[in-house]
Structures are given as C-alpha cells and as structure tokens.
Amino acid sequence: MKVAGIIIGALAFASAGFRAPGRKGFIAFIPxxxxxxxxxxxxxxxxxxxxxxxxxxxSTPADLPPLTGAGLLALSPALLPWVNPEKxxxxxLLLALAFSLFLAMGTRSMRGLQSYGxxxxxxxxxxxxxxxxAGWMWQTFLRGGxxxxxxxxxxxxxxxxxxxxxxxxxxxxGAEILTLLALAGIWSLTV
Amino acid sequence: xxxxxxxxFLWALIxxxxxGAFLLVLSAVFLFFYPFVPLIxxxxxGLWLVYLATRLSEELVxxxxxxxxxxxxLLEKGNFRTIVVPLSPEELAARxxxxxxxxxxxxxxxxxxxxYYFEAQGLIPVQLLRLLLYGGILIALLGFLxxxxxxxxEQYLLTPGDTFNxxxxxxxFCLDEIYPDKLGGKGAFLAENKLIKSxxxxxxxxxxxxxxxxxxxxxxxxxxxxxxNEEVLILHPGGKEFSxxxxxxxxxxxxxxxxxxPARHLILRLILxxxxxxxxxxxxxxxxxxxxxxxxxxxxxxxLEIGGAKVExxxxxxLQIKLSRTVSLWLITxxxxxxxxxxxxxxxxxxGKVFGFIQKEEKVRINWAQEDSFxxxxxxxxxx
Numbered sequence: 259m260k261v262a263g264i265i266i267g268a269l270a271f272a273s274a275g276f277r278a279p280g281r282k283g284f285i286a287f288i289p290x291x292x293x294x295x296x297x298x299x300x301x302x303x304x305x306x307x308x309x310x311x312x313x314x315x316x317s318t319p320a321d322l323p324p325l326t327g328a329g330l331l332a333l334s335p336a337l338l339p340w341v342n343p344e345k346x347x348x349x350x351l352l353l354a355l356a357f358s359l360f361l362a363m364g365t366r367s368m369r370g371l372q373s374y375g376x377x378x379x380x381x382x383x384x385x386x387x388x389x390x391x392a393g394w395m396w397q398t399f400l401r402g403g404x405x406x407x408x409x410x411x412x413x414x415x416x417x418x419x420x421x422x423x424x425x426x427x428x429x430x431x432g433a434e435i436l437t438l439l440a441l442a443g444i445w446s447l448t449v
Numbered sequence: 450x451x452x453x454x455x456x457x458f459l460w461a462l463i464x465x466x467x468x469g470a471f472l473l474v475l476s477a478v479f480l481f482f483y484p485f486v487p488l489i490x491x492x493x494x495g496l497w498l499v500y501l502a503t504r505l506s507e508e509l510v511x512x513x514x515x516x517x518x519x520x521x522x523l524l525e526k527g528n529f530r531t532i533v534v535p536l537s538p539e540e541l542a543a544r545x546x547x548x549x550x551x552x553x554x555x556x557x558x559x560x561x562x563x564x565y566y567f568e569a570q571g572l573i574p575v576q577l578l579r580l581l582l583y584g585g586i587l588i589a590l591l592g593f594l595x596x597x598x599x600x601x602x603e604q605y606l607l608t609p610g611d612t613f614n615x616x617x618x619x620x621x622f623c624l625d626e627i628y629p630d631k632l633g634g635k636g637a638f639l640a641e642n643k644l645i646k647s648x649x650x651x652x653x654x655x656x657x658x659x660x661x662x663x664x665x666x667x668x669x670x671x672x673x674x675x676x677x678n679e680e681v682l683i684l685h686p687g688g689k690e691f692s693x694x695x696x697x698x699x700x701x702x703x704x705x706x707x708x709x710x711p712a713r714h715l716i717l718r719l720i721l722x723x724x725x726x727x728x729x730x731x732x733x734x735x736x737x738x739x740x741x742x743x744x745x746x747x748x749x750x751x752x753l754e755i756g757g758a759k760v761e762x763x764x765x766x767x768l769q770i771k772l773s774r775t776v777s778l779w780l781i782t783x784x785x786x787x788x789x790x791x792x793x794x795x796x797x798x799x800x801g802k803v804f805g806f807i808q809k810e811e812k813v814r815i816n817w818a819q820e821d822s823f824x825x826x827x828x829x830x831x832x833x
Binding site: 396424 | 477
C-alpha cells in the first residue's frame with residue numbers, strides 16, 4: 259500500500275512533468291524524486307502528495323507550478339520532527355487527500371489561476387473530509403468506545419470547509435489562508 | 450427591521466449561504482476550547498438546526514415553485530456568464546449538442562430569427578441536491594443531539610467467568626476468556642441465561658449484538674485465588690461471597706484487596722506492587738491480629754499452605770469491557786454518508802438547468818445562465 263502510494267504519486271508528478279514543456283515540466287520532477295526519497299517516513303505525506311500529484315496530472319500545464327509547490331508543501335510533514343510514521347489508518351489517509359485538495363486549490367488561487375471546475379474539486383475535498391470523519395468516528399469508537407473527541411484536524415477541516423463554501427479562496431488573501439489551514443491540517447494528522 | 454419585524458430580520462439573516470460559512474468558522478473556533486466542548490457544541494448544534502431547517506424549507510419552496518418551469522422560463526432574466534469562442538455561430542450550434550451530451554444533459558439547441566438558443570437540464574435538480582446535503586447534515590446533527598437519550602454505555606472490569614447485566618436492555622455479557630498476550634478475549638451475550646451470541650472481542654473488533662457492542666478498552670492485573678475444597682470466600686471491598694474460587698481485579702498500582710476465609714478466621718491482604726509488571730504482595734492475617742503471619746511476593750503461580758488449607762494463587766488479568774448501545778452513531782453515519790454522497794454526485798455530474806444563446810458581435814460568445822452555483826466546465830471544451 260505504502261509503496262503503491264509512493265509509486266503512483268511519483269509517476270503522477272513525473273507524467274505531469276513530461277506533459278509540460280521546459281522549466282515548468284522539469285520542476286514537477288522535484289516532488290516526484292522527493293516523494294521516493296522521503297515518502298516512506300510518513301504515510302500522511304504519501305497520501306497528501308498523491309492527491310496533489312493526481313491533480314497535477316489532470317490539470318493544464320499552466321497549473322503545474324502551483325501544484326508542484328502544493329506537492330512540496332504536502333511532502334513537508336515527512337521532514338517534521340514530531341511525525342508519527344506509524345499512522346496508516348484509512349480515515350487519516352482520506353483526510354490527508356482532502357487537505358491536499360484544499361492545499362492545491364489554495365496554491366492555484368494564490369497564483370491567480372481560477373479555471374472552471376475548481377469549485378467542484380473543493381466539493382470533492384469536502385466529500386473526502388466527511389467520509390474521513392465518518393471513518394475516524396467509527397474507528398475511534400470501535401477501538402475505545404468513545405466517538406466524539408475533538409482533534410485539531412477536525413477544527414482545521416471545518417475552517418477549510420468554511421473557506422470553500424464562503425468562496426474566500428477566490429481572493430488572494432483567502433487563498434493564502436486556505437493554503438495555511440490545509441497545511442496545518444496535514445501537519446496535525448501526522449502527530 | 451430588527452425592531453419592527455424581528456422574525457423577518459432573523460429569517461433574512463440566517464437564510465443565506467454566508468451564514469453557514471460563518472457558523473462553520475464559529476464551530477471550529479469554539480472547538481478549540483476543549484473543556485467547554487460538550488456545552489458549546491450543543492449550543493452550536495441548536496444554531497445549526499435553525500440554519501439547516503431554514504435552508505431546507507427555502508429549498509423545498511423554491512423547488513416546488515420552479516420544477517415545472519423550462520430552463521428558459523426560469524433563467525431568461527438571470528445573471529448571464531459569458532465565454533468568447535473561436536468558432537462561427539453555425540459551427541458552435543452544431544457542436545453544442547455534443548458538448549451538452551446525453552445522458553448527462555438533456556439538451557436542445559434551436560434558432561429564433563438570427564440567434565441560436567440552447568436549453569439543458571442536468572441529471573438531478575440543484576434544489577434536490579441541496580435538500581439532500583442539508584438533510585444529511587441535519588440527520589447527523591439530530592443523531593448527535595439526541596445521543597444522550599438514545600445511547601447507553603457502561604464500563605465493567607471483568608475476570609473470566611464474570612457476568613454483568615446491561616441494564617434496561619435485557620441482555621447480559623459474560624466474559625469467558627482473556628488473551629494472555631494482547632488486549633482482548635472471548636465472551637458471550639446472554640438473555641435470560643440463554644446464550645444468544647458468543648465470539649472473540651478485541652480493540653477495533655467488538656462483539657456485536659444488534660445495536661449493542663462489547664468493546665475491550667483496558668486490561669489490568671488480577672489474582673485468581675483457589676481453595677481446593679468448596680470453602681466460602683468473601684472479597685472486600687464489596688463483601689461479595691464466592692465458593693472455593695474467586696478472581697480479584699486490581700485497578701491501579703498500590704491497589705489493595707482483602708479475601709476473608711470466615712471458616713478459618715483468616716484474611717488475605719493482596720497489594721499490586723507499583724512498577725513491578727504485575728507482581729503482588731500477599732500478607733496473611735489471623736482475624737483481629739495486627740501482625741501478618743505470612744508475607745510473600747507473588748510473581749507466578751503458587752500453592753501455599755494457609756491455616757491448614759491448600760490455597761492456589763495464580764496471577765492473571767481482568768478486562769475492562771465497555772458495553773454500549775449506540776443508536777446515534779448509526780444515525781450520524783447515515784447522515785454523513787448522505788451528505789458525502791451528495792457532494793460526490795454534485796462534484797462529478799451536471800445538475801440543474803442551463804439556458805443560453807450564441808451572440809455574434811465583434812467576437813462570437815456563448816452567454817448562459819445556470820441554476821448550479823458551481824461553474825460548468827463543459828463550455829471550456831469549445832476552447833480546446
């Protein structure tokens with residue numbers, strides 16, 4: 259599972275790099291290489307970088323630099339000192355994918371790129387967040403008998419949804435806040 | 450309006466999507482204050498219920514009013530979006546049916562005088578999607594709010610052979626075995642002393658009987674005390690009587706338990722030694738005496754001669770079992786899945802009505818109005 263995630267994520271970035279000409283295409287190989295080297299240190303990093311990689315693969319070449327940046331940010335938890343590499347739970351990985359979509363949208367908007375369909379991707383991120391939350395709720399209940407213990411990622415997820423539904427990501431400041439929130443969400447999942 | 454017509458003011462205030470985003474921010478901020486979560490989350494849930502009920506009724510009214518209208522009747526006076534395309538109106542009119550392709554869109558393109566018009570309807574009405582989204586979240590919230598009324602949970606410390614009655618359910622749980630090397634064991638649900646279901650239980654894999662679940666949440670050391678005849682033993686604190694054998698659970702280091710042998714006027718004092726990895730201190734007192742007759746550290750199974758009786762003492766374990774009946778969790782899951790499924794459908798498939806026309810001035814443009822708040826991506830294909 260872990261190896262598959264790394265391979266698919268790296269291939270997604272590399273394929274996106276091949277599709278774009280020149281320097282834009284070349285820099286997409288950086289997250290591909292870093293994912294192979296550091297991905298193994300955090301499963302959350304693999305899932306979040308995979309999300310950005312797949313988005314890069316299905317986007318236009320103009321979108322590639324911000325999505326490459328989002329991929330690098332998504333990989334950053336692998337280098338954080340508090341990372342818990344044992345975190346492999348499926349709900350957490352779904353949440354990491356959701357945050358990676360928020361992160362990708364935020365970095366795209368920061369570059370002033372707003373193409374049609376981006377709002378649908380935010381809805382997809384909210385879908386993953388809801389599914390991840392439902393899965394997490396059952397998992398914590400079946401393990402410890404308690405379902406509702408608020409954790410930092412839950413609050414960050416709510417804030418991301420607020421930004422997405424409020425459309426604040428459309429202006430530059432909102433996009434920066436969305437990026438930071440999504441990054442904090444990915445980091446909080448690794449604790 | 451606030452003072453003259455407060456109800457209308459309140460309606461106008463909460464009946465807008467921005468109110469939902471504001472409530473999301475408010476909920477997230479208050480969740481940071483962990484000690485107040487139970488109180489605040491219920492207060493916020495109340496606000497959410499008002500908001501969602503308002504939105505639901507609004508969408509329902511809108512849906513009943515507009516569902517018979519054609520896209521043109523509905524959207525002719527709407528806000529039009531525009532996109533410049535590098536095609537002639539005739540080429541564009543020929544390509545539009547394939548862009549708004551069946552079965553995802555039900556579309557028609559027609560010409561009136563010199564202008565081409567098009568109308569399309571997505572797979573599902575937008576109002577229905579909104580109803581499902583808000584309805585799903587409303588169900589999840591109701592499940593959360595009514596959890597104290599619908600759910601029950603009790604926690605017991607059980608040793609093998611113990612049975613506990615789960616009150617007001619008519620079901621009792623009996624622990625048969627504890628796994629020595631991991632958290633878990635084997636148990637059974639009984640009703641009127643008849644076996645209903647038995648099986649193993651471990652964290653993440655509870656024993657389930659309908660809505661009732663038995664989940665092991667902790668394991669602590671215990672001592673099994675066995676007298677070779679059927680002598681009466683009394684466990685303190687509690688004063689529960691046993692015949693010939695009992696298992697003494699320990700909750701924490703330094704925990705003290707007493708086993709009274711009334712026939713022999715002997716008291717066994719048992720202490721869990723802190724930081725000892727499940728070792729115990731055994732002291733034997735004659736009734737009324739202050740000094741122990743025997744003092745011994747128990748690290749493994751022992752057979753001792755105490756007051757003329759052979760007593761077998763075996764270190765074992767007790768399992769902390771949580772018995773819960775959780776109606777709310779199923780309700781919340783159902784609500785979340787409805788909301789998530791709706792979002793997935795919304796983000797993948799076209800929804801709502803679209804009306805537009807092809808305009809030729811200096812450049813050729815597609816002008817269209819749509820019900821869906823999401824951007825429609827299919828017109829981009831013309832540019833490729």
